[in-house]
Amino acid sequence: MAKFKTLFTAVIMLTGFITYAQTGKILGKISDIRGVPLVAASISIPKLNVGASSNDKGDYVLENIPYGTWEVEVNHIGFDKHKESITINGESASKDFILEEKLDELEEVVISGTMKEVSKLESPVPVEVYTSKFFKANPTPSLFDALQNINGVRPQLNCNVCNTGDIHINGLEGPYTMILIDGMPIVSGLSTVYGLSGIPQALIDRIEVVKGPASTLYGS
Structure with a gap:
């Protein structure tokens, strides 16, 4: 009887191992x-x-x-x-x-790369466009928080007390980042932070991101 119990236990253990390995x-x-x-x-x-x-x-x-x-x-x-x-x-x-990108997305109009309305396909400057659908899939309370979902863009909180921070693109510090809302630039680092933190994500239609040397179109 003892031998039977030992054999029965061994069979159960072996069966469990085989099932797990599948x-x-x-x-x-x-x-x-x-x-x-x-x-x-x-x-x-x-x-x-x-x-x-x-x-x-x-x-x-x-x-x-x-x-x-x-x-x-x-x-x-x-x-x-x-x-x-x-x-x-x-x-x-x-x-x-x-x-592969959707064809209808490639036909959309972008402005940031050339400061005029052109088709995304015809734009000489690579412009990344993130629509409201992208941000709805990753809900956040403010625009500042929503930027963390964009590749290469990292919002950094510098002060937990006053809730101020800056936005880094491709590893560069906040002062190297220029932000425009409806084509109007926001000057001063503090106004950038407070302004973006106070803008609900639901109000954003889309965000256009220009990286690299092409951004010199807007200044040094």
Whole structure:
């Protein structure tokens, strides 16, 4: 009888191990056709009701995925939905996704790059446009907080008492950042902070971001 109990226990432990080993993870990176990482892109397996979002480097991880072939969906605002079947039969499967911008988004008009209304496709200056749909997907109380969801833009709180801070773009300090509201520049660092902190995210129609040497169009 004792031998039977020992054998029965061993079989149960082995079965549990085999069941546990039948799951793995899918990981990789989500970017656009230029290789720019896409932040907060959603990736999911609808049939399993499993999903995740990409981090600030565009990396994602889907964990505890059963072995087999599954259809994966990747979504990001301003980009076409991407679907692809991925087979997982090991501890992990690596897959990178490249999303293409929606054609209707490319036809939109931008102003910041040339100080006049031109099509985004015809603009000689690369302008990143973030519409209200992007910010609704990542709700925040103010415009200052909403900027943290934009790649390469980092609002930094410098004083917890007076709630003042500045906005860094590509690692440069706050004084190097110029902010315009409806084309009118905001002068003085303090007015920038207080002004943006007092603007609700719901009032924003869109944000245009110009990075690099092209910003010299607005001054030194």
